[in-house]
Amino acid sequence: MQSLDFESGDLAVTEEFLNSAYTRMQIGNDGPREVRTRIRREVLGPINFDQLDMGFDMAYDADPLGRVCLVTIHSGQIEEIYHDFGPDTFVPGQTGMLTPHDLPYSGVIRTSRFDATMFDPAILNRVATGAGEERVRLSGHRPVSTTAGHRLRRVVAHLQQIASDPDAANSPLTVATASDYLAATVLTTMPTTAEHEPDATDRHDAHPDTVRRAIAYMESHLGDRIAITDVAAATFVTPRALQLAFRRHLDTTPLEYLQRLRLAAAHEQLGAALPGDGQTVATIAYRWGFTHPGRFATAYRRAYGRPPRQTLRG
The missing domain is CATH 1.10.10.60 (Homeodomain-like)
Known part of the structure:
Protein backbone atom coordinates (compact mmCIF):
# COMPACT_ATOMS: atom_id res chain seq x y z
CA MET A 1 0.00 0.00 0.00
CA GLN A 2 1.35 3.43 -0.99
CA SER A 3 1.76 6.56 1.08
CA LEU A 4 -1.40 8.64 1.33
CA ASP A 5 -2.85 11.88 2.61
CA PHE A 6 -6.50 12.36 3.57
CA GLU A 7 -8.44 15.27 5.00
CA SER A 8 -12.20 15.73 5.34
CA GLY A 9 -14.87 17.44 7.38
CA ASP A 10 -17.59 15.06 6.26
CA LEU A 11 -18.58 12.01 8.33
CA ALA A 12 -19.73 9.89 5.38
CA VAL A 13 -16.59 10.64 3.37
CA THR A 14 -14.44 9.81 6.40
CA GLU A 15 -16.23 6.50 6.89
CA GLU A 16 -15.78 5.59 3.23
CA PHE A 17 -12.06 6.32 3.45
CA LEU A 18 -11.59 4.34 6.66
CA ASN A 19 -13.34 1.37 5.04
CA SER A 20 -10.95 1.45 2.08
CA ALA A 21 -7.73 2.15 4.06
CA TYR A 22 -8.30 -0.10 7.11
CA THR A 23 -11.27 -2.44 7.36
CA ARG A 24 -15.05 -2.36 7.15
CA MET A 25 -16.47 -0.22 9.93
CA GLN A 26 -19.29 2.05 10.97
CA ILE A 27 -18.50 5.37 12.60
CA GLY A 28 -20.45 8.15 14.29
CA ASN A 29 -19.89 11.54 15.90
CA ASP A 30 -20.10 10.99 19.66
CA GLY A 31 -19.48 14.59 20.73
CA PRO A 32 -20.33 18.25 20.07
CA ARG A 33 -17.38 19.06 17.78
CA GLU A 34 -17.74 19.14 14.03
CA VAL A 35 -16.10 16.36 12.05
CA ARG A 36 -12.46 16.96 11.14
CA THR A 37 -10.20 14.13 10.02
CA ARG A 38 -6.58 14.24 8.87
CA ILE A 39 -4.58 11.10 8.10
CA ARG A 40 -1.12 10.72 6.60
CA ARG A 41 0.60 7.41 5.85
CA GLU A 42 4.24 6.52 5.24
CA VAL A 43 5.17 3.01 4.12
CA LEU A 44 8.33 1.07 4.88
CA GLY A 45 8.05 -2.33 3.19
CA PRO A 46 5.37 -4.30 5.07
CA ILE A 47 4.95 -1.62 7.76
CA ASN A 48 2.48 1.26 7.63
CA PHE A 49 3.11 4.33 9.76
CA ASP A 50 -0.08 6.39 10.02
CA GLN A 51 -0.41 9.80 11.65
CA LEU A 52 -4.03 10.46 12.57
CA ASP A 53 -5.61 13.68 13.80
CA MET A 54 -9.27 13.12 14.70
CA GLY A 55 -10.72 16.50 15.64
CA PHE A 56 -13.99 15.07 16.93
CA ASP A 57 -15.19 12.19 19.12
CA MET A 58 -15.38 9.30 16.66
CA ALA A 59 -17.25 6.21 17.80
CA TYR A 60 -16.41 3.12 15.76
CA ASP A 61 -17.48 -0.51 15.35
CA ALA A 62 -15.09 -2.37 13.08
CA ASP A 63 -14.40 -5.79 11.57
CA PRO A 64 -11.02 -7.50 12.27
CA LEU A 65 -8.16 -5.39 10.97
CA GLY A 66 -6.01 -8.35 9.91
CA ARG A 67 -2.84 -6.57 11.07
CA VAL A 68 -1.10 -5.89 14.33
CA CYS A 69 -1.91 -2.26 15.19
CA LEU A 70 0.21 -0.37 17.73
CA VAL A 71 -0.88 3.12 18.77
CA THR A 72 1.01 5.97 20.44
CA ILE A 73 -1.18 8.75 21.81
CA HIS A 74 -0.05 12.38 21.58
CA SER A 75 -3.25 14.16 22.63
CA GLY A 76 -6.80 13.23 23.57
CA GLN A 77 -7.53 9.59 24.31
CA ILE A 78 -8.79 6.34 22.82
CA GLU A 79 -11.36 4.26 24.67
CA GLU A 80 -11.13 0.72 23.31
CA ILE A 81 -13.31 -2.28 24.17
CA TYR A 82 -11.22 -5.47 24.07
CA HIS A 83 -13.01 -8.79 23.65
CA ASP A 84 -10.37 -10.54 25.77
CA PHE A 85 -9.56 -7.81 28.32
CA GLY A 86 -12.62 -5.56 28.61
CA PRO A 87 -12.56 -1.75 28.27
CA ASP A 88 -9.35 0.25 28.55
CA THR A 89 -8.22 3.80 27.75
CA PHE A 90 -5.02 5.04 26.16
CA VAL A 91 -3.92 8.57 27.12
CA PRO A 92 -1.05 10.81 25.92
CA GLY A 93 2.40 9.28 26.30
CA GLN A 94 1.15 5.69 26.18
CA THR A 95 1.80 3.03 23.54
CA GLY A 96 0.05 -0.31 23.12
CA MET A 97 -1.95 -2.59 20.87
CA LEU A 98 -5.21 -1.09 19.65
CA THR A 99 -6.78 -4.40 18.65
CA PRO A 100 -5.93 -8.08 18.16
CA HIS A 101 -5.52 -8.61 14.44
CA ASP A 102 -8.21 -11.29 14.16
CA LEU A 103 -11.01 -9.87 16.34
CA PRO A 104 -13.60 -7.15 15.70
CA TYR A 105 -13.06 -4.01 17.72
CA SER A 106 -14.99 -0.96 18.88
CA GLY A 107 -14.57 2.15 20.98
CA VAL A 108 -14.35 5.94 20.83
CA ILE A 109 -11.48 8.17 19.72
CA ARG A 110 -11.84 11.29 21.87
CA THR A 111 -10.53 14.21 19.78
CA SER A 112 -7.15 12.55 19.57
CA ARG A 113 -3.90 12.94 17.69
CA PHE A 114 -2.06 9.63 17.56
CA ASP A 115 0.20 7.34 15.51
CA ALA A 116 -0.82 3.89 14.31
CA THR A 117 1.88 1.39 13.30
CA MET A 118 0.53 -1.63 11.44
CA PHE A 119 2.14 -4.81 10.12
CA ASP A 120 1.36 -8.41 9.22
CA PRO A 121 1.38 -10.65 12.32
CA ALA A 122 3.30 -13.27 10.30
CA ILE A 123 6.40 -11.10 10.76
CA LEU A 124 6.33 -11.89 14.47
CA ASN A 125 6.26 -15.61 13.75
CA ARG A 126 9.19 -15.34 11.31
CA VAL A 127 11.39 -13.46 13.75
CA ALA A 128 10.38 -15.13 17.02
CA THR A 129 12.72 -17.68 18.52
CA GLY A 130 11.03 -20.84 19.67
CA ALA A 131 7.84 -20.23 17.72
CA GLY A 132 7.90 -23.66 16.09
CA GLU A 133 4.66 -24.44 14.28
CA GLU A 134 2.60 -22.31 16.68
CA ARG A 135 1.61 -18.83 15.57
CA VAL A 136 2.91 -16.13 17.87
CA ARG A 137 0.22 -13.87 19.29
CA LEU A 138 0.24 -10.81 21.48
CA SER A 139 -1.29 -12.00 24.75
CA GLY A 140 -1.85 -8.50 26.12
CA HIS A 141 -2.43 -5.00 24.81
CA ARG A 142 0.05 -3.02 26.94
CA PRO A 143 3.87 -3.26 27.19
CA VAL A 144 5.26 -5.54 29.90
CA SER A 145 6.72 -2.58 31.83
CA THR A 146 7.06 1.21 31.72
CA THR A 147 10.64 0.83 30.49
CA ALA A 148 9.49 -1.53 27.74
CA GLY A 149 6.87 1.01 26.66
CA HIS A 150 9.51 3.73 26.39
CA ARG A 151 11.71 1.46 24.29
CA LEU A 152 8.86 0.51 21.96
CA ARG A 153 7.98 4.18 21.40
CA ARG A 154 11.60 5.07 20.61
CA VAL A 155 11.91 2.27 18.06
CA VAL A 156 8.64 3.20 16.35
CA ALA A 157 9.70 6.87 16.19
CA HIS A 158 13.06 5.87 14.69
CA LEU A 159 11.41 3.73 12.02
CA GLN A 160 8.95 6.54 11.21
CA GLN A 161 11.94 8.74 10.39
CA ILE A 162 13.36 6.06 8.12
CA ALA A 163 10.00 5.65 6.34
CA SER A 164 9.95 9.38 5.57
CA ASP A 165 13.38 9.15 3.88
CA PRO A 166 12.91 8.02 0.23
CA ASP A 167 16.46 6.64 -0.07
CA ALA A 168 16.07 4.49 3.03
CA ALA A 169 12.49 3.45 2.31
CA ASN A 170 13.52 2.18 -1.15
CA SER A 171 16.47 0.11 0.08
CA PRO A 172 15.53 -3.62 0.21
CA LEU A 173 18.05 -4.39 2.93
CA THR A 174 16.90 -1.41 4.99
CA VAL A 175 13.28 -2.52 4.64
CA ALA A 176 14.12 -6.09 5.69
CA THR A 177 16.18 -4.93 8.65
CA ALA A 178 13.47 -2.50 9.74
CA SER A 179 10.70 -5.10 9.79
CA ASP A 180 12.88 -7.53 11.76
CA TYR A 181 13.88 -4.73 14.13
CA LEU A 182 10.26 -3.79 14.82
CA ALA A 183 9.17 -7.41 15.27
CA ALA A 184 12.04 -8.17 17.63
CA THR A 185 11.20 -5.08 19.68
CA VAL A 186 7.53 -6.01 19.91
CA LEU A 187 8.45 -9.54 20.99
CA THR A 188 10.59 -8.21 23.84
CA THR A 189 8.37 -5.34 24.97
CA MET A 190 4.84 -6.72 24.61
CA PRO A 191 3.39 -9.86 26.22
CA THR A 192 3.35 -12.65 23.63
CA THR A 193 2.95 -16.42 23.39
CA ALA A 194 6.53 -16.85 22.09
CA GLU A 195 8.81 -19.20 24.02
CA HIS A 196 12.27 -17.99 24.97
CA GLU A 197 13.99 -20.73 27.01
CA PRO A 198 16.12 -23.42 25.28
CA ASP A 199 15.26 -27.06 25.98
CA ALA A 200 17.59 -30.09 26.32
CA THR A 201 17.83 -30.57 22.54
CA ASP A 202 18.72 -26.93 22.05
CA ARG A 203 21.47 -27.15 24.66
CA HIS A 204 22.85 -30.27 22.98
CA ASP A 205 22.87 -28.53 19.56
CA ALA A 206 24.61 -25.41 20.84
CA HIS A 207 28.10 -26.65 19.90
CA PRO A 208 30.96 -24.98 17.95
CA ASP A 209 29.96 -26.61 14.64
CA THR A 210 26.63 -24.80 14.85
CA VAL A 211 28.46 -21.48 15.16
CA ARG A 212 30.77 -22.27 12.24
CA ARG A 213 27.88 -23.24 9.95
CA ALA A 214 25.92 -20.15 10.96
CA ILE A 215 28.84 -17.82 10.26
CA ALA A 216 29.44 -19.42 6.87
CA TYR A 217 25.79 -18.87 5.96
CA MET A 218 25.86 -15.25 7.15
CA GLU A 219 29.01 -14.49 5.17
CA SER A 220 27.51 -15.89 1.97
CA HIS A 221 24.22 -13.99 2.43
CA LEU A 222 25.55 -10.74 3.84
CA GLY A 223 23.65 -8.50 1.44
CA ASP A 224 20.44 -10.54 1.54
CA ARG A 225 17.36 -10.26 3.67
CA ILE A 226 17.92 -12.83 6.40
CA ALA A 227 16.44 -13.27 9.87
CA ILE A 228 17.54 -15.48 12.72
CA THR A 229 15.05 -18.11 11.58
CA ASP A 230 16.78 -18.27 8.18
CA VAL A 231 20.19 -18.75 9.80
CA ALA A 232 18.83 -21.41 12.14
CA ALA A 233 17.19 -23.31 9.27
CA ALA A 234 20.43 -23.26 7.28
CA THR A 235 22.30 -24.53 10.34
CA PHE A 236 19.76 -27.31 11.05
CA VAL A 237 19.02 -26.18 14.61
CA THR A 238 16.27 -24.20 16.32
CA PRO A 239 16.59 -20.42 16.77
CA ARG A 240 16.92 -21.02 20.52
CA ALA A 241 19.88 -23.36 20.00
CA LEU A 242 21.49 -20.85 17.67
CA GLN A 243 21.16 -18.07 20.24
CA LEU A 244 22.60 -20.29 22.95
CA ALA A 245 25.53 -21.41 20.76
CA PHE A 246 26.59 -17.85 20.02
CA ARG A 247 26.28 -16.87 23.67
CA ARG A 248 28.20 -19.93 24.82
CA HIS A 249 31.09 -19.80 22.36
CA LEU A 250 31.35 -16.16 21.22
CA ASP A 251 29.62 -14.27 24.03
CA THR A 252 27.38 -12.46 21.57
CA THR A 253 24.12 -13.00 19.68
CA PRO A 254 23.65 -14.04 16.03
CA LEU A 255 22.22 -10.62 15.13
CA GLU A 256 25.08 -8.79 16.84
CA TYR A 257 27.58 -10.96 14.97
Whole structure:
Protein backbone atom coordinates (compact mmCIF):
# COMPACT_ATOMS: atom_id res chain seq x y z
CA MET A 1 0.00 0.00 0.00
CA GLN A 2 1.35 3.43 -0.99
CA SER A 3 1.76 6.56 1.08
CA LEU A 4 -1.40 8.64 1.33
CA ASP A 5 -2.85 11.88 2.61
CA PHE A 6 -6.50 12.36 3.57
CA GLU A 7 -8.44 15.27 5.00
CA SER A 8 -12.20 15.73 5.34
CA GLY A 9 -14.87 17.44 7.38
CA ASP A 10 -17.59 15.06 6.26
CA LEU A 11 -18.58 12.01 8.33
CA ALA A 12 -19.73 9.89 5.38
CA VAL A 13 -16.59 10.64 3.37
CA THR A 14 -14.44 9.81 6.40
CA GLU A 15 -16.23 6.50 6.89
CA GLU A 16 -15.78 5.59 3.23
CA PHE A 17 -12.06 6.32 3.45
CA LEU A 18 -11.59 4.34 6.66
CA ASN A 19 -13.34 1.37 5.04
CA SER A 20 -10.95 1.45 2.08
CA ALA A 21 -7.73 2.15 4.06
CA TYR A 22 -8.30 -0.10 7.11
CA THR A 23 -11.27 -2.44 7.36
CA ARG A 24 -15.05 -2.36 7.15
CA MET A 25 -16.47 -0.22 9.93
CA GLN A 26 -19.29 2.05 10.97
CA ILE A 27 -18.50 5.37 12.60
CA GLY A 28 -20.45 8.15 14.29
CA ASN A 29 -19.89 11.54 15.90
CA ASP A 30 -20.10 10.99 19.66
CA GLY A 31 -19.48 14.59 20.73
CA PRO A 32 -20.33 18.25 20.07
CA ARG A 33 -17.38 19.06 17.78
CA GLU A 34 -17.74 19.14 14.03
CA VAL A 35 -16.10 16.36 12.05
CA ARG A 36 -12.46 16.96 11.14
CA THR A 37 -10.20 14.13 10.02
CA ARG A 38 -6.58 14.24 8.87
CA ILE A 39 -4.58 11.10 8.10
CA ARG A 40 -1.12 10.72 6.60
CA ARG A 41 0.60 7.41 5.85
CA GLU A 42 4.24 6.52 5.24
CA VAL A 43 5.17 3.01 4.12
CA LEU A 44 8.33 1.07 4.88
CA GLY A 45 8.05 -2.33 3.19
CA PRO A 46 5.37 -4.30 5.07
CA ILE A 47 4.95 -1.62 7.76
CA ASN A 48 2.48 1.26 7.63
CA PHE A 49 3.11 4.33 9.76
CA ASP A 50 -0.08 6.39 10.02
CA GLN A 51 -0.41 9.80 11.65
CA LEU A 52 -4.03 10.46 12.57
CA ASP A 53 -5.61 13.68 13.80
CA MET A 54 -9.27 13.12 14.70
CA GLY A 55 -10.72 16.50 15.64
CA PHE A 56 -13.99 15.07 16.93
CA ASP A 57 -15.19 12.19 19.12
CA MET A 58 -15.38 9.30 16.66
CA ALA A 59 -17.25 6.21 17.80
CA TYR A 60 -16.41 3.12 15.76
CA ASP A 61 -17.48 -0.51 15.35
CA ALA A 62 -15.09 -2.37 13.08
CA ASP A 63 -14.40 -5.79 11.57
CA PRO A 64 -11.02 -7.50 12.27
CA LEU A 65 -8.16 -5.39 10.97
CA GLY A 66 -6.01 -8.35 9.91
CA ARG A 67 -2.84 -6.57 11.07
CA VAL A 68 -1.10 -5.89 14.33
CA CYS A 69 -1.91 -2.26 15.19
CA LEU A 70 0.21 -0.37 17.73
CA VAL A 71 -0.88 3.12 18.77
CA THR A 72 1.01 5.97 20.44
CA ILE A 73 -1.18 8.75 21.81
CA HIS A 74 -0.05 12.38 21.58
CA SER A 75 -3.25 14.16 22.63
CA GLY A 76 -6.80 13.23 23.57
CA GLN A 77 -7.53 9.59 24.31
CA ILE A 78 -8.79 6.34 22.82
CA GLU A 79 -11.36 4.26 24.67
CA GLU A 80 -11.13 0.72 23.31
CA ILE A 81 -13.31 -2.28 24.17
CA TYR A 82 -11.22 -5.47 24.07
CA HIS A 83 -13.01 -8.79 23.65
CA ASP A 84 -10.37 -10.54 25.77
CA PHE A 85 -9.56 -7.81 28.32
CA GLY A 86 -12.62 -5.56 28.61
CA PRO A 87 -12.56 -1.75 28.27
CA ASP A 88 -9.35 0.25 28.55
CA THR A 89 -8.22 3.80 27.75
CA PHE A 90 -5.02 5.04 26.16
CA VAL A 91 -3.92 8.57 27.12
CA PRO A 92 -1.05 10.81 25.92
CA GLY A 93 2.40 9.28 26.30
CA GLN A 94 1.15 5.69 26.18
CA THR A 95 1.80 3.03 23.54
CA GLY A 96 0.05 -0.31 23.12
CA MET A 97 -1.95 -2.59 20.87
CA LEU A 98 -5.21 -1.09 19.65
CA THR A 99 -6.78 -4.40 18.65
CA PRO A 100 -5.93 -8.08 18.16
CA HIS A 101 -5.52 -8.61 14.44
CA ASP A 102 -8.21 -11.29 14.16
CA LEU A 103 -11.01 -9.87 16.34
CA PRO A 104 -13.60 -7.15 15.70
CA TYR A 105 -13.06 -4.01 17.72
CA SER A 106 -14.99 -0.96 18.88
CA GLY A 107 -14.57 2.15 20.98
CA VAL A 108 -14.35 5.94 20.83
CA ILE A 109 -11.48 8.17 19.72
CA ARG A 110 -11.84 11.29 21.87
CA THR A 111 -10.53 14.21 19.78
CA SER A 112 -7.15 12.55 19.57
CA ARG A 113 -3.90 12.94 17.69
CA PHE A 114 -2.06 9.63 17.56
CA ASP A 115 0.20 7.34 15.51
CA ALA A 116 -0.82 3.89 14.31
CA THR A 117 1.88 1.39 13.30
CA MET A 118 0.53 -1.63 11.44
CA PHE A 119 2.14 -4.81 10.12
CA ASP A 120 1.36 -8.41 9.22
CA PRO A 121 1.38 -10.65 12.32
CA ALA A 122 3.30 -13.27 10.30
CA ILE A 123 6.40 -11.10 10.76
CA LEU A 124 6.33 -11.89 14.47
CA ASN A 125 6.26 -15.61 13.75
CA ARG A 126 9.19 -15.34 11.31
CA VAL A 127 11.39 -13.46 13.75
CA ALA A 128 10.38 -15.13 17.02
CA THR A 129 12.72 -17.68 18.52
CA GLY A 130 11.03 -20.84 19.67
CA ALA A 131 7.84 -20.23 17.72
CA GLY A 132 7.90 -23.66 16.09
CA GLU A 133 4.66 -24.44 14.28
CA GLU A 134 2.60 -22.31 16.68
CA ARG A 135 1.61 -18.83 15.57
CA VAL A 136 2.91 -16.13 17.87
CA ARG A 137 0.22 -13.87 19.29
CA LEU A 138 0.24 -10.81 21.48
CA SER A 139 -1.29 -12.00 24.75
CA GLY A 140 -1.85 -8.50 26.12
CA HIS A 141 -2.43 -5.00 24.81
CA ARG A 142 0.05 -3.02 26.94
CA PRO A 143 3.87 -3.26 27.19
CA VAL A 144 5.26 -5.54 29.90
CA SER A 145 6.72 -2.58 31.83
CA THR A 146 7.06 1.21 31.72
CA THR A 147 10.64 0.83 30.49
CA ALA A 148 9.49 -1.53 27.74
CA GLY A 149 6.87 1.01 26.66
CA HIS A 150 9.51 3.73 26.39
CA ARG A 151 11.71 1.46 24.29
CA LEU A 152 8.86 0.51 21.96
CA ARG A 153 7.98 4.18 21.40
CA ARG A 154 11.60 5.07 20.61
CA VAL A 155 11.91 2.27 18.06
CA VAL A 156 8.64 3.20 16.35
CA ALA A 157 9.70 6.87 16.19
CA HIS A 158 13.06 5.87 14.69
CA LEU A 159 11.41 3.73 12.02
CA GLN A 160 8.95 6.54 11.21
CA GLN A 161 11.94 8.74 10.39
CA ILE A 162 13.36 6.06 8.12
CA ALA A 163 10.00 5.65 6.34
CA SER A 164 9.95 9.38 5.57
CA ASP A 165 13.38 9.15 3.88
CA PRO A 166 12.91 8.02 0.23
CA ASP A 167 16.46 6.64 -0.07
CA ALA A 168 16.07 4.49 3.03
CA ALA A 169 12.49 3.45 2.31
CA ASN A 170 13.52 2.18 -1.15
CA SER A 171 16.47 0.11 0.08
CA PRO A 172 15.53 -3.62 0.21
CA LEU A 173 18.05 -4.39 2.93
CA THR A 174 16.90 -1.41 4.99
CA VAL A 175 13.28 -2.52 4.64
CA ALA A 176 14.12 -6.09 5.69
CA THR A 177 16.18 -4.93 8.65
CA ALA A 178 13.47 -2.50 9.74
CA SER A 179 10.70 -5.10 9.79
CA ASP A 180 12.88 -7.53 11.76
CA TYR A 181 13.88 -4.73 14.13
CA LEU A 182 10.26 -3.79 14.82
CA ALA A 183 9.17 -7.41 15.27
CA ALA A 184 12.04 -8.17 17.63
CA THR A 185 11.20 -5.08 19.68
CA VAL A 186 7.53 -6.01 19.91
CA LEU A 187 8.45 -9.54 20.99
CA THR A 188 10.59 -8.21 23.84
CA THR A 189 8.37 -5.34 24.97
CA MET A 190 4.84 -6.72 24.61
CA PRO A 191 3.39 -9.86 26.22
CA THR A 192 3.35 -12.65 23.63
CA THR A 193 2.95 -16.42 23.39
CA ALA A 194 6.53 -16.85 22.09
CA GLU A 195 8.81 -19.20 24.02
CA HIS A 196 12.27 -17.99 24.97
CA GLU A 197 13.99 -20.73 27.01
CA PRO A 198 16.12 -23.42 25.28
CA ASP A 199 15.26 -27.06 25.98
CA ALA A 200 17.59 -30.09 26.32
CA THR A 201 17.83 -30.57 22.54
CA ASP A 202 18.72 -26.93 22.05
CA ARG A 203 21.47 -27.15 24.66
CA HIS A 204 22.85 -30.27 22.98
CA ASP A 205 22.87 -28.53 19.56
CA ALA A 206 24.61 -25.41 20.84
CA HIS A 207 28.10 -26.65 19.90
CA PRO A 208 30.96 -24.98 17.95
CA ASP A 209 29.96 -26.61 14.64
CA THR A 210 26.63 -24.80 14.85
CA VAL A 211 28.46 -21.48 15.16
CA ARG A 212 30.77 -22.27 12.24
CA ARG A 213 27.88 -23.24 9.95
CA ALA A 214 25.92 -20.15 10.96
CA ILE A 215 28.84 -17.82 10.26
CA ALA A 216 29.44 -19.42 6.87
CA TYR A 217 25.79 -18.87 5.96
CA MET A 218 25.86 -15.25 7.15
CA GLU A 219 29.01 -14.49 5.17
CA SER A 220 27.51 -15.89 1.97
CA HIS A 221 24.22 -13.99 2.43
CA LEU A 222 25.55 -10.74 3.84
CA GLY A 223 23.65 -8.50 1.44
CA ASP A 224 20.44 -10.54 1.54
CA ARG A 225 17.36 -10.26 3.67
CA ILE A 226 17.92 -12.83 6.40
CA ALA A 227 16.44 -13.27 9.87
CA ILE A 228 17.54 -15.48 12.72
CA THR A 229 15.05 -18.11 11.58
CA ASP A 230 16.78 -18.27 8.18
CA VAL A 231 20.19 -18.75 9.80
CA ALA A 232 18.83 -21.41 12.14
CA ALA A 233 17.19 -23.31 9.27
CA ALA A 234 20.43 -23.26 7.28
CA THR A 235 22.30 -24.53 10.34
CA PHE A 236 19.76 -27.31 11.05
CA VAL A 237 19.02 -26.18 14.61
CA THR A 238 16.27 -24.20 16.32
CA PRO A 239 16.59 -20.42 16.77
CA ARG A 240 16.92 -21.02 20.52
CA ALA A 241 19.88 -23.36 20.00
CA LEU A 242 21.49 -20.85 17.67
CA GLN A 243 21.16 -18.07 20.24
CA LEU A 244 22.60 -20.29 22.95
CA ALA A 245 25.53 -21.41 20.76
CA PHE A 246 26.59 -17.85 20.02
CA ARG A 247 26.28 -16.87 23.67
CA ARG A 248 28.20 -19.93 24.82
CA HIS A 249 31.09 -19.80 22.36
CA LEU A 250 31.35 -16.16 21.22
CA ASP A 251 29.62 -14.27 24.03
CA THR A 252 27.38 -12.46 21.57
CA THR A 253 24.12 -13.00 19.68
CA PRO A 254 23.65 -14.04 16.03
CA LEU A 255 22.22 -10.62 15.13
CA GLU A 256 25.08 -8.79 16.84
CA TYR A 257 27.58 -10.96 14.97
CA LEU A 258 25.75 -10.32 11.69
CA GLN A 259 25.93 -6.59 12.36
CA ARG A 260 29.68 -6.95 12.95
CA LEU A 261 30.08 -8.66 9.56
CA ARG A 262 28.03 -5.97 7.83
CA LEU A 263 30.08 -3.27 9.53
CA ALA A 264 33.22 -4.89 8.13
CA ALA A 265 31.63 -4.97 4.67
CA ALA A 266 30.80 -1.27 4.94
CA HIS A 267 34.39 -0.59 6.04
CA GLU A 268 35.72 -2.40 2.96
CA GLN A 269 33.37 -0.53 0.63
CA LEU A 270 34.26 2.84 2.18
CA GLY A 271 37.95 2.13 1.64
CA ALA A 272 37.41 1.03 -1.96
CA ALA A 273 35.28 4.04 -2.98
CA LEU A 274 36.78 6.34 -5.63
CA PRO A 275 36.48 10.12 -5.88
CA GLY A 276 33.54 11.14 -8.01
CA ASP A 277 31.77 7.77 -7.98
CA GLY A 278 28.83 9.25 -6.04
CA GLN A 279 29.16 7.06 -2.98
CA THR A 280 28.62 8.65 0.44
CA VAL A 281 28.84 7.39 3.99
CA ALA A 282 25.04 7.34 4.18
CA THR A 283 24.51 5.35 0.97
CA ILE A 284 27.12 2.79 1.93
CA ALA A 285 25.66 2.50 5.43
CA TYR A 286 22.18 1.92 3.98
CA ARG A 287 23.60 -0.66 1.56
CA TRP A 288 24.61 -2.81 4.54
CA GLY A 289 21.49 -2.29 6.61
CA PHE A 290 22.52 0.62 8.86
CA THR A 291 19.50 2.93 8.85
CA HIS A 292 20.61 5.54 11.39
CA PRO A 293 23.71 7.50 10.19
CA GLY A 294 24.64 8.67 13.70
CA ARG A 295 24.52 5.19 15.16
CA PHE A 296 26.47 3.82 12.21
CA ALA A 297 29.17 6.45 12.75
CA THR A 298 29.35 5.61 16.46
CA ALA A 299 29.62 1.87 15.82
CA TYR A 300 32.19 2.45 13.08
CA ARG A 301 34.37 4.66 15.26
CA ARG A 302 34.20 2.10 18.07
CA ALA A 303 35.31 -0.68 15.71
CA TYR A 304 37.93 1.16 13.60
CA GLY A 305 39.06 4.12 15.72
CA ARG A 306 38.06 6.86 13.30
CA PRO A 307 34.87 8.23 11.70
CA PRO A 308 33.68 6.59 8.45
CA ARG A 309 34.13 9.81 6.44
CA GLN A 310 37.89 9.61 7.03
CA THR A 311 37.98 6.11 5.54
CA LEU A 312 35.93 7.30 2.57
CA ARG A 313 38.19 10.30 1.94
CA GLY A 314 41.34 8.28 2.58
